Amino acid sequence: MHQDIERVLISEQELAARIAELGKQVAADYADKDPIFLGILKGVVMFFSDMIRATPIQCQIDFMAVSSYGGGTSTSGKVRMLKDVSVDLRGRHVVILEDILDSGVTLSHVCAHLREMGPASLKICTLLDKPSRRQTDVKADYVGFTIPNEFVVGYGLDYDEHYRNLPYVGILKPEVYTK
Ligand SMILES: O=P(O)(O)OC[C@H]1O[C@H](OP(=O)(O)OP(=O)(O)O)[C@H](O)[C@@H]1O
Numbered sequence: 001m002h003q004d005i006e007r008v009l010i011s012e013q014e015l016a017a018r019i020a021e022l023g024k025q026v027a028a029d030y031a032d033k034d035p036i037f038l039g040i041l042k043g044v045v046m047f048f049s050d051m052i053r054a055t056p057i058q059c060q061i062d063f064m065a066v067s068s069y070g071g072g073t074s075t076s077g078k079v080r081m082l083k084d085v086s087v088d089l090r091g092r093h094v095v096i097l098e099d100i101l102d103s104g105v106t107l108s109h110v111c112a113h114l115r116e117m118g119p120a121s122l123k124i125c126t127l128l129d130k131p132s133r134r135q136t137d138v139k140a141d142y143v144g145f146t147i148p149n150e151f152v153v154g155y156g157l158d159y160d161e162h163y164r165n166l167p168y169v170g171i172l173k174p175e176v177y178t179k
Pocket residue numbers: 040041042043044066067068069070075098099100101102103104105106107157158
């Protein structure tokens with residue numbers, strides 16, 4: 001295990017098993033809808049690639065890049081859009097794929113932006129949900145794991161742009177971000 005990790009919260013095996021289940025559920029719900037899976041970069045990178053391979057239906061993919069945490073462990077409250085969608089969402093069934101729903105500031109902002117584009121439907125699929133931190137009333141339609149109020153990294157999630165390449169989700173030692 002990495003020296004900065006206090007403990008593994010979700011192992012590689014647990015991630016794979018849960019994503020296989022989520023993929024089956026989303027595939028059943030969207031089988032005839034040719035959905036657009038819209039990933040919110042950068043944190044979603046690993047979940048996105050595993051999730052779409054677990055969802056073997058006709059679909060398209062696209063990405064937005066937004067950032068609000070910078071080098072901190074709580075939201076700055078300001079969501080910077082670094083890359084907008086690049087396909088036409090009008091009349092399409094859109095499933096947002098996210099790594100984590102925490103304060104909800106990011107997804108509230110993203111959903112408001114996407115609704116203006118006139119999708120036929122808009123749903124949220126998040127690997128991790130941390131409801132204890134919520135500041136907005138956004139709710140996910142598909143949740144991989146509900147997690148406690150801890151700052152987690154790995155499997156795409158970062159602290160100050162590091163740890164994204166860990167294959168598991170781990171709790172970061174508080175001394176790493178309080179020093
Ligand atoms: O619910 P919230 O409190 O808004 O937090 C969730 C968002 O925070 C992280 O993004 P971040 O701004 O760190 O950008 P990144 O994906 O590039 O790491 C994460 O990937 C989510 O998009």
